[in-house]
Amino acid sequence: MRSMLQTLICYLVLSFGAPLYAADNADIAGYVMHIQMTPAVCSFDSTRQKQRKCLEGYSLTISSLLPEVPVGRECETKSSAKLSPLQAKVVARVMPDENARVQLWQGVGGCVPMNASQYFRKIINFAERLKVPSDLTSPNTIDVQKENLRQQFTKLNPSLPPNGIRFTCQSSRFESVLTEIRVCYQKNGQYKQCSSHIVTGCPNDFTIKGSY
Template identity: 45%
Template sequence: MIEMTPALCSMQSSRSRMRQCLEGYSLTVSGLDLGYGSSCNNRSEPRLTPLQLKVVNRIMPDNTVRTQAWQRYGACSPYSSSSYFRQIVNMASELELPRELNTGNSYTVTKTSFVNQMLRLNPGMRASSLDLICKDGNRRQSILTQVRVCYEGGGFGQCRTVVDNCGNNFIISGGK
């Protein structure tokens, strides 16, 4: 689950004090659902070595987000917190994203062109491997807030639950 940080920071005042908002991140990872059930209510804290924490901070800079991801998705899996976050880092490093997502500029894009670009950048990905989630911004324009990438086994899979509420055009908010 990839969050479009500038959009969420501007749309949700509760996020304004989060590290990724304060430091101007363009994209962050909010978790990895491994299919072992969400909200398993395991209140354990993830344990990461200082080196691993440094690596994970690049894509998940907020401690609260890391803890929630672990408690919601990782703690119910057979993986240790170290293995869970290693898997997140590995998957994030292998995923190619359109460079426009990191420009810091805001622009309107068609859903078709965005999906096609994702498919070109990521061999084996299908349109059904993506779930684009938007929220209404000013003037009722859809703003991309999250991209869910679905995996199965060792590759891209089909998303089982889909929100896909962005419509034919949406805004990618770069914060400017």
């Protein structure tokens, strides 16, 4: 099973020689990566249908990597989100819309102990290591059981605990459609159990949308 960014390892080796992580921030309890099921998100939200991820038929995209910080802490930043052309090209494989990347950094940059380049390298590293079940990238729309999909993830990623992943769904007529997957990490990048406030939003059975 291929990882999300296995084909980009050569870019990572050539481009990112700097240390991956800056010093830890004591206020951060961990990170949560939000992975969008792009066909479903694009079909539900007409305002996004002109975004690159919808126009070019992405199966999965990463919407954010959010630090777990104390409630009420302000995370906005005015620091630059500019990336080198090569790094921007790599990041675009999983976060294709530049405006969305800029907005993400402006919203979380004040709460992470790193600059924008280091932050997006962190996302790339997480995405490269996470192996995803083939059901999530199939061109076909299929029905799955939540626990079966969870087991597929833990089998492909042995260090991922069963409760280290959460699924979010949205109702569509007579079915629930998977729209987002959340994966929980320690500050050092290892998987961990998701905190209790990170809830699942899917029934036991739901649909994975495979086409737009």
